[in-house]
Amino acid sequence: MKYLTLNNGIKIPQIGLGIYDLHEEEAILEAIDMGYRLFDTAQMYGNERLLGNAIKKSNVPREEFFITTKLYYPSKSYEFAKKGIEQSLHNLQLDYIDLMLIHEPYKESLEMYRALEEAYEEGKIKAIGISNFNEELYLDFIKKCKVIPAVNQVEAHVFFTRKDLQKVMLENGTLMEAWSPLCAGKHDIFNNEVLISIGKKYNKTAAQIALKYLLSRDIIIIPKSANKERLLENISLFDFELTNDDIEKIETLNENKSLFGWY
Numbered sequence: 001m002k003y004l005t006l007n008n009g010i011k012i013p014q015i016g017l018g019i020y021d022l023h024e025e026e027a028i029l030e031a032i033d034m035g036y037r038l039f040d041t042a043q044m045y046g047n048e049r050l051l052g053n054a055i056k057k058s059n060v061p062r063e064e065f066f067i068t069t070k071l072y073y074p075s076k077s078y079e080f081a082k083k084g085i086e087q088s089l090h091n092l093q094l095d096y097i098d099l100m101l102i103h104e105p106y107k108e109s110l111e112m113y114r115a116l117e118e119a120y121e122e123g124k125i126k127a128i129g130i131s132n133f134n135e136e137l138y139l140d141f142i143k144k145c146k147v148i149p150a151v152n153q154v155e156a157h158v159f160f161t162r163k164d165l166q167k168v169m170l171e172n173g174t175l176m177e178a179w180s181p182l183c184a185g186k187h188d189i190f191n192n193e194v195l196i197s198i199g200k201k202y203n204k205t206a207a208q209i210a211l212k213y214l215l216s217r218d219i220i221i222i223p224k225s226a227n228k229e230r231l232l233e234n235i236s237l238f239d240f241e242l243t244n245d246d247i248e249k250i251e252t253l254n255e256n257k258s259l260f261g262w263y
């Protein structure tokens with residue numbers, strides 16, 4: 001596994017498993033066996049407890065894991081956010097959370113984030129961040145918060161590359177984490193000719209080329225799969241490199257807009 005370093009010095013695995021809509025403990029245990037250590041959940045997904053149970057069942061020491069969860073609209077105030085943090089710790093059955101995010105921009109994001117900043121200072125959360133903030137919202141947010149977000153988790157994939165947003169974030173110390181890095185299968189991505197033809201050179205699938213593109217830009221990725229073969233595929237990305245020519249071809253796919261109607 002390759003690790004990136006967050007703005008507070010903490011290391012984050014560059015590939016993780018997103019567990020939205022994943023309710024099979026077995027898949028999480030298989031992923032742990034394969035070497036996944038980053039798991040991305042959220043209060044909204046309703047599977048924090050399932051993830052906590054799998055971590056407990058595995059024989060892997062807690063310190064090896066990197067667990068991300070997110071606060072959402074029921075925590076839309078400072079007081080409710082404080083309760084929300086305690087609720088996630090309880091559900092995950094952990095003493096600390098590695099990364100906690102504000103799930104999406106809310107009118108109350110700043111006061112929710114203040115609760116995250118306090119929990120961060122108390123050591124209950126090792127790194128804090130945001131999700132689904134576009135460039136304008138991000139720039140406004142960092143003017144007002146105390147702790148610069150370590151991560152902004154946003155939609156990013158070969159059809160929506162978000163290079164401008166990433167540039168602004170890197171200038172200010174925030175790493176990009178790509179949600180739906182396989183665009184949840186939209187746009188017939190797994191049969192895309194450009195990705196398939198590049199994949200043939202390296203004996204890799206279209207999915208692997210799409211994920212590798214994001215890795216090559218120092219983006220953290222959290223593809224979701226509940227299938228053993230595809231879990232393995234999505235983590236087997238460090239034995240080849242894309243050339244500049246490959247990257248140029250992949251970037252012709254960019255349509256520069258959300259496939260999910262966000263932003």
Ligand SMILES: NC(=O)c1ccc[n+]([C@@H]2O[C@H](COP(=O)([O-])OP(=O)(O)OC[C@H]3O[C@@H](n4cnc5c(N)ncnc54)[C@H](OP(=O)(O)O)[C@@H]3O)[C@@H](O)[C@H]2O)c1
Pocket residue numbers: 017018019020021040041103131132153154178179180181182183184185190207208222223224225226227230231233234
């Ligand atoms: N912050 C946010 O607002 C936000 C929003 C959306 C998602 N997320 C996070 O991002 C994670 C990933 O996003 P996502 O689940 O929407 O989509 P995704 O990871 O882009 O794609 C998942 C889909 O692709 C299939 N798949 C996975 N690997 C494959 C492979 N190698 N070849 C062919 N098919 C493959 C999966 O099916 P199988 O399971 O059958 O393999 C699943 O249907 C989520 O789980 C969640 O943690 C965050």
